[in-house]
Amino acid sequence: MKLQLALFSSLFLNAYFYFCLFLHHHHHQPPPSLGWTGSAAREAEAVAAIDCSGHGRAYLDGVLDGGGLPVCECNKCYYGSDCSRLLHDCPADVDSGDAMFLEAYWQQRAASSAVVVSGWHRMSYFTDGKDDLTIELEKHIRILHQAVGNAVTDGKFIVFGAGSAQLINALVYALSPSNASSSPASVVASAPYYPFYKEQTNLFATRAYGWRGTTSDLANASVSSATNFIELVTSPNNPDGQFKQPVLGTSAVIVDYAYYWPHYSPILDPADEDVMLFSISKISGHAGSRFGWAVIKDEGVYERTTNYLSLNTMGVSRDTHLRALKLIKVMIAEKGGEGDIFEFGYRTLKARWSKLHELVSSSSRFSLQQHSAQHCNYFGAIRDPSPAYAWLKCEWKEDEDCHEALRKGSIISRAGALFEADSHYTRLSLVKTQDDFDLLLKRMQPLVSQEAMASS
Amino acid sequence: MKLQLALFSSLFLNAYFYFCLFLHHHHHQPPPSLGWTGSAAREAEAVAAIDCSGHGRAYLDGVLDGGGLPVCECNKCYYGSDCSRLLHDCPADVDSGDAMFLEAYWQQRAASSAVVVSGWHRMSYFTDGKDDLTIELEKHIRILHQAVGNAVTDGKFIVFGAGSAQLINALVYALSPSNASSSPASVVASAPYYPFYKEQTNLFATRAYGWRGTTSDLANASVSSATNFIELVTSPNNPDGQFKQPVLGTSAVIVDYAYYWPHYSPILDPADEDVMLFSISKISGHAGSRFGWAVIKDEGVYERTTNYLSLNTMGVSRDTHLRALKLIKVMIAEKGGEGDIFEFGYRTLKARWSKLHELVSSSSRFSLQQHSAQHCNYFGAIRDPSPAYAWLKCEWKEDEDCHEALRKGSIISRAGALFEADSHYTRLSLVKTQDDFDLLLKRMQPLVSQEAMASS
Structure with a gap:
């Protein structure tokens, strides 16, 4: 009886093991093992598994350490093989708009x-689309604008550029007179503008x-009515986050909408200008990919732009x-769900702005640009300010060079003079790493306290 | 006894299955199952598994078919969902240098x-190297030149460009006078040259x-000795595959070594010019990646070049x-082994050249540029010709426009006039797909036979 029970158990176990080994697998359909990838x-x-303490990251094409793995590339002010060490007296660098x-x-x-990316991926000069575009990417750019509601792309042309940087000059070229006998077009912007x-x-x-020069320079100069103007407008503006309109009524206009996304700005009506610029660097944060696009209404302008791009870099x-x-x-x-990048971007920058605002408000040494809560079509709700940059003003007379005053306090900002603004102004980038932002607050603190001492 | 034997067998099987299920796996150490990738x-x-009959390929970012998978993108003249169908009367397109x-x-x-590429790969504007370079890539470019023996890079600067296309103009700018009062530099090349x-x-x-214009135009014009020249030289030359030297002794020179690789050319001494250009499009065939580099001796030229690149596209x-x-x-x-790309490239192009040469030689209607077998330092042996292009001459008087004569025979070539050469010449690209080359031979055949009929 015992033997029989043992045999029965053993046979049952066999059946179970057999099932596990040969059937179970098929039932659960494990992923087929990978081939060439x-x-x-x-x-x-x-x-990706290399530990950089949250203050850095290793990249596949980084410099290799002794063990043959790429080293950690640390955030500013952090060092050590795992980026765990903080440099003393390291300045807060809030210069660039690196998102x-x-x-x-x-x-x-x-x-x-x-x-x-396979080894043979799109080796050719030729893509499946016209003028070095790929069809699916162009289509999804239009879908993205539709989903966010920030721009009208229907019936307009799209061109790709190596960042909007390349497209600015391509469009300036395209909007300039093609006739050699015409006087040259005058490219202008209103201060403060992106240098x-x-x-x-x-x-x-x-x-x-x-x-x-700037549009205000023009007001003081005698301008021939025959002059062709190309006006560059950034809206919301870099550095001050204000919505902007062209001020020269008749000119050709390039509107740079790099910051017209819900992370940075309320979305009002979809933009519907003749020439509009966008950059993935400020949407997804991928500045290193060098990718942007222009949305162009006029076919002639579009064709001159693509001609420039093909003779400059043969596309992107x-x-x-x-x-x-x-x-x-x-x-x-992810739009509208928990992983909405616009929601993530908005929450992050709103928190940063509110912390900086609170700190600066406690002082009469500095002031910030004004932003009010505004209704946003994208969120379908009132939203708080979350600008990409703080446009800081040094209110003290002795801080006439605000950039320099901050520099003495170990903060690297972008001087107002570069934007052709008063030197009492300087720009603080709020879009860099959390480490950069935290260090900015830390360095601002004593500058604010200094005032407290001075006025007490 | 029977029962005991059965139990014994069953227990043995238990042990075996147990071993298979829980131990075997560990012994063979199967690849850990993949996570986020x-x-x-x-x-x-x-x-990659999509079948395009060898006459096309599907790409990850291609247009989707009804089933949600990307469609086949077919070679010229092939069509159908799997590219298996050949279009009748389709011209052989051997215009572009698409490798x-x-x-x-x-x-x-x-x-x-x-x-x-991970979602967070190198998002920043900043890389680990200077001037938007990545250190490992720059290092491996130097190693590649060393391994091939085609250029001296020691003690020289390297800059990256969006193909050598972008770098040509960047270098022209860098070599031009920076002083606004100087007369403008004259950019010239010797015909036939890359249009x-x-x-x-x-x-x-x-x-x-x-x-x-061309250097031969200059010989006929009165040229001030104060003129700054920038001479563009391609060596081996596009279109005719000949080694070239600058002809204006004192000028600034940009040497485009796009074809100075063992697929196309014997490697003689390593090139050691002041300004040298290379493009991955002709080395690995990745024209679509838009990547090239310049090797620059002078620091001032290097700095002006990087300044141009940062204001043009902010790097690559x-x-x-x-x-x-x-x-x-x-x-x-893979260098020197079975998978040597230079060996692969050489073998392929040698075979193409030899087939075309044989066909053309059977006719007095056409002739090709002369190439002789030459010793190559890279292969350490005499090598046969394997040029990237055939520089075809129409010898008949009535074929004065050679490009047009071929077009009538359903061959799309690149007209000699574009290279500022005699219209009796036209360029045939030998670097495109095998389908393109096969179709070229097929279309050439009747053109050659036509002559036979005329002269008989």
């Missing part, structure tokens, strides 16, 4: 945002266009087309 | 050439430089940095 996938996972505050968003969405406009236009000026890296498509697909899919 | 990897493998003959090389190296030089220089001409897509590094690593690792 396996080694690249494991390599990427190994690098690294979105890095955490993508790290949390590793699976959905990864992309495998890159002037630097770039000055470097690339041709017989057809040149930088003319198709590797980046692939990656941008994936990122945009994720942003569209 | 798994879905991107499976997606890429599914797309798709290397696609098969990368398809055969799927595992080693794939790369996973892009003229088209690009004309579009971007500034007060500092402009296109002046970091996604492409990552991919280019992977491709270059594969090329270095």
Whole structure:
């Protein structure tokens, strides 16, 4: 009887094991083991697993350490093999508009945002679309604008650029007179404006266009009515976050909508200008991918723009087309849900602005630009301010050079003079890493307290 | 006894199954199942498995068919959902220098050439290197030149560009007088030359430089000795594959070494010019990645070049940095072995040249440029000709416009006039897909036979 029971048990166990080994697998359909992608996938996972203490990250193409793995690339002021050490007396660097505050968003969405580039991916000069575009990417850019409600793209042309940087000059060229006998177009902007406009236009000026200065300079000069103007407008504005309109009624206008996304700005009506610029650097945070686009109404302007782009760089890296498509697909899919990047961006920047605002308000040494809560069509609700930059004013007479005053307090900002504004102003970037922002607050604290001592 | 034997057998089987289920796995150490890369990897493998009959390929970012998978993108003249159908009377298109003959090389190296781009890969404007370079990529470019022996990079600066296309104008700018009062530099080349030089220089001409024409035009004109020249030289030359030297002794020279690689040319001494250009489009075939580099001796020229690049596009897509590094690593690792890309490229183009040569030689209607077998330092042996292009001459008087004569025979070539050469010449690209080359031979056949009829 015992023997029989033992045999019965053993047979049952056999049946069970047999089931586990040969049937169970089929039932649960485990993922088929990977073929040619396996080694690249494991390599990427190994690098992603490198511990950089939350103050850095390792990249697949980073410099290798002794063990053959890429080193951690640390946030500013952090160092050590795992970025765990904080440098003493390190200045807060809030100069650039590097939107690294979105890095955490993508790290949390590793699976959905990864992309495998095969060795033979889009090797050709030719894509499936016209003028070096890929059809799916162009389509998803239109879907993104529709989903966010920030721009009308129907019936308009789209061109891709290596960031909006490349497109600014391409559009200036396209809007300039093609007739060699015409006088050159005057490229202008209203202060304070993004300094890159002037630097770039000055470097690339041709017989057809040149930088003319600010629109307020023009008011004081005698301007021929025959002059062609190309007015550059950023809205919301860099540096001060205000909505802007062109001020020269008749001129050709390029509107840079880099910041017209719900992270930074309330979405009012969808923009419907003739020439509009967008950059993925401020939408998803991927400045390093060098990808932006223009939305163009006029076919002639579109054709001159694509001609410029084909003779400049023959289009944008198709590797980046692939990656941008994936990122945009994720942003569209997550829209309105828990993983909404616009919600994430808004929450992060609102918190930063509110902390900085509180600190600065406790002082009469500094002031910030005014922003009020406003209704946003995207969120369908009133939203608080969450600008990309603080446009800081030094109110003290002795702080006439505000950038320099901050520099003495170990804060690297972008001087107002670069924006052709009063030197009492300087720009603080609020879009960099959390470490950069935390250090900014830490360095601001004593500057505010100094005042307290001075006035007490 | 029977029962005991049964129990014994059953227990043995238990042990065996147990071993299989719980121990065996550990012994063989199967690859750990993938985490966040798994879905991107499976997606890429599914797309790579799409059957396009060898006359096309599907891409991850292609247009989707009804089933949600990307469609096949077919080689010229092929169509149908799997590219299996050949269009009747389809012209052979051998216009562009699209080096798709290397696609098969990368398809055969799927595992080693794939790369996973994580969602947070190099989002920043800033890289680990200076001037938007990544350190490992720059290092491997130097290693590649060392391994091939085609250029001296020691003690020289390297800059990255969106293809060599972007770098041509960046270098023209950098070599032009920075002093506004100087007369503009004259940009010149010797015919036949790559037409892009003229088209690009004309579009971007500034007060500092402009296109002046061919060097032979200069011989006939009165040229002030104060004129600054910038001479563009391609060696081996596009279109005719001949080694070229600058002809104006004192001028600034940009040498475009796009074709100075063992696929196309014997490697003689390593090039050691002041300003040298290279493009991945002709090395690995990845024209779509828009990646090239310049090797620059003078620090001032280097700095002006990087200034141009930062105001033009703020560097090159970091996604492409990552991919280019992977491709270059594969090329270095496979060097000298069975998978040597230079050997692969040489064998393919040698066979194409020899077939075309044989066909053309059977006719007195056409002739080709002369190439002789030459010793190559890279292969350490005499090598046969394997040029990227055939520089075809129509010998008949009635074929004065050779490009047009071929067009009538359903061959799309690049007209000699574009290279500022005699219209008796036209360029045939030998670097495109095998389908394009096969169709070229097929279309050439009757043109050659036509002659036979005329002269008999």
